[in-house]
Amino acid sequence: MRIVVLGTGIMGAPMARNLAAAGHDVRVWNRTRAKAEEMGLEVLEAPTAEGADVLITMLSDGDAVESVMDGVALEAGQVWWQSSTVGIAATERLARLAGEAQFADGPVLGTRQPAEQGKLTVLASGPGRDRLGPVFEPVAAKVVDLGDEIGAATKLKLVLNLWIVTLVEGVAESIALAEGLELDPQLFLDIIDGAPMGSPYANLKGTAMIERDFQPSFPLAHAAKDAGLVDEAARAAGLDLPLPAAIRDQMAKAIAAGHGEEDLAGTIWAARSS
Numbered sequence: 001m002r003i004v005v006l007g008t009g010i011m012g013a014p015m016a017r018n019l020a021a022a023g024h025d026v027r028v029w030n031r032t033r034a035k036a037e038e039m040g041l042e043v044l045e046a047p048t049a050e051g052a053d054v055l056i057t058m059l060s061d062g063d064a065v066e067s068v069m070d071g072v073a074l075e076a077g078q079v080w081w082q083s084s085t086v087g088i089a090a091t092e093r094l095a096r097l098a099g100e101a102q103f104a105d106g107p108v109l110g111t112r113q114p115a116e117q118g119k120l121t122v123l124a125s126g127p128g129r130d131r132l133g134p135v136f137e138p139v140a141a142k143v144v145d146l147g148d149e150i151g152a153a154t155k156l157k158l159v160l161n162l163w164i165v166t167l168v169e170g171v172a173e174s175i176a177l178a179e180g181l182e183l184d185p186q187l188f189l190d191i192i193d194g195a196p197m198g199s200p201y202a203n204l205k206g207t208a209m210i211e212r213d214f215q216p217s218f219p220l221a222h223a224a225k226d227a228g229l230v231d232e233a234a235r236a237a238g239l240d241l242p243l244p245a246a247i248r249d250q251m252a253k254a255i256a257a258g259h260g261e262e263d264l265a266g267t268i269w270a271a272r273s274s
């Protein structure tokens, strides 16, 4: 298939590479052109869907996707896979921009390494998803089909990301507490390792926190954005969930201290300044 990928960041670049390696004809565009040029694929001067069967957006948030798609004309017969995490309201706005083209609401789960290995999980809903089998195949280990409703995939993504940010914030605060009480935080990780209340992700992120090694897999700024999107969705559904806003605000403190481009494990900076 002829595919255009808009956004060659942590996720978009390996997705585009895997699509090209599978034999698709892939062109890429990125706001910071140098990042796209590193990839050895044809680089577009400006965002366009001209000549494409499938357009993929993998950008930071809903505003970025909206501003980039503002100048892109889509036609009947084309499919737009919107894979960035943008929340429910922006997904509804973006679907309207698709016009005659078919829209697929398709946020992904998995971070830098699964993206590089072509082992993402795609949550897919909306009318365009049925035509994306050959596009999902090289990038995903698993596709969860959520039916025709645009927004259904985004809703599940928010549920999952609430779990992820809650887990990471919980690990960060447990380690901060251990350090603040002058205990070795490794004792905490060793006890939860393999235990029913533990999780491999908690140990992965906890080790990064103890070592203060925050090379980004999932940037903290995006995690805070996702906590905010969860908060909006919960309020709109009439729910009283205190955690999403509390986590968003805690992460915002670490971002304000200059850690937004680090991994989300860097949320520990909000509790520990060194």
Ligand SMILES: NC(=O)c1ccc[n+]([C@@H]2O[C@H](COP(=O)([O-])OP(=O)(O)OC[C@H]3O[C@@H](n4cnc5c(N)ncnc54)[C@H](OP(=O)(O)O)[C@@H]3O)[C@@H](O)[C@H]2O)c1
Pocket (backbone or CB within 6 Å): 006, 007, 008, 009, 010, 011, 012, 030, 031, 032, 033, 035, 058, 059, 060, 061, 063, 064, 067, 068, 083, 084, 085, 086, 108, 109, 110, 111, 112, 217, 218, 219, 222, 223, 226
């Ligand atoms: N990393 C993960 O673990 C992960 C996992 C699942 C889902 N996601 C979601 O996937 C999306 C992309 O994440 P990522 O990790 O690939 O992020 P990233 O590495 O920060 O890449 C973000 C991309 O968006 C572009 N961008 C940002 N603002 C823009 C604007 N105003 N106009 C045009 N382009 C803009 C960036 O361009 P520049 O290069 O010019 O800055 C870059 O191409 C996000 O919605 C994120 O929440 C991430």
